Amino acid sequence: MAVRYYWEDLQPGTTRELGSVTPTADEIRAFAAQFDPQPFHLDEEAGRQSVFGGLCASGWHTCAMAMRLTVDNFLRESSSMGSPGLEKLSWLQPVHPGDTLTLRHTILESRPLRSKPDLGLVRSSWEMSNQRGEKVLHMEGYGMFRRRQPA
Secondary structure, three states: OOOOEOHHHOOOOOEEEEEEEOOOHHHHHHHHHHHOOOHHHHOHHHHHOOOOOOOOOOHHHHHHHHHHHHHHHOHHHEOEOOOOEEEEEEEOOOOOOOOOEEEEEEEEEEEEOOOOOOEEEEEEEEEEEOOOOOEEEEEEEEEEEEOOOOO
8 A cells, every 4th residue: 555644744632533343242351251251351241340331341342342443544645664652542432332432633743853864753642432422542652653754
């Protein structure tokens, strides 16, 4: 796929919708069985007896779904060179089977990297909301992108 977005194109204040995903109970259990096997992520009854009120996705599963939407609907068309990490990560509401989650990406800051003149650094926020408009995930972190015109 051709590069559509270089660092120069990623201006602070730009917001994009990155799509939606609806996890099933089977997907929630499968992710949990492999990566976060806590009872409320694996069993409906254990979920009902927890503070979550039912089977719910691992927060890490929610992050993974956000990452997939980000790759499919933005990063594949960009000059992304990876990320040095996140600053903030909050799981705000449980994600239950059948919830439709929509991801919004906002660019907060952008600057060239002095140590790597062919790259720029972008700080972004991601907010994922369910079908009721409740925020379920908030992340802030960095991405490195190739510059169209290296300094």
